[in-house]
Amino acid sequence: MIDSTMPIRLARPSRDLAAAERFYVDGLGLEVLWRSAKRVSGEHDLLMVGPAGGAWHFELTRDPEHPLEPTPTVDDLFVVYLGAPVDQELVDRLVAAGGTRVPAHNPYWDEYGVTVADPDGYRLVLCVRRWGG
Known part of the structure; x- marks a missing residue:
């Protein structure tokens, strides 16, 4: 059974890990939790970012x-x-760190937040609402 304390990892490819790091660390304020330190043939380069002490x-x-x-x-x-x-x-920092402010595909997110595309084109939504989970 899955519960709210289980760690979660969301993985996605990036064309430029340094650009992704600038966006998520310098822009959003997440921390580098781990990164591959050297190039190893046959292995992926990795960058893990998240909130300090977070479960994801x-x-x-x-x-x-x-x-x-x-x-x-x-x-x-x-x-x-x-x-x-x-x-x-925060929006200005994200844009300065390589993001692009974009309109949301779903108007709900424009009504309740701001959408910024990261350097790879994935969308970050800063939502004014509180999660009622």
Whole structure:
């Protein structure tokens, strides 16, 4: 049975791990939890980011020998429920860190937040609502 304390890893490919790190660490404020330290033939380069002490993290991968092109759709979302108005300074930091502010595909997210595409085109939604889970 799955419960709320089980660790979760969300993995996705990235064309540029340094750009992804700037966006998620410098822009969003997550921490680098782990990264591959050297290139090993046959292995993926990895960057893991997440909140310090959190039960989840992103694993961003790149296989230099057989790179995958990220294929995000307009509905591939990473939603952060802020429970407060979106701070324009946060949006500005995300854009300065390589993000692009975009309109949401679903108007719900424009009504209740701000959508910023990361350097690979995946969408981060900063939602003003509180998760009622």
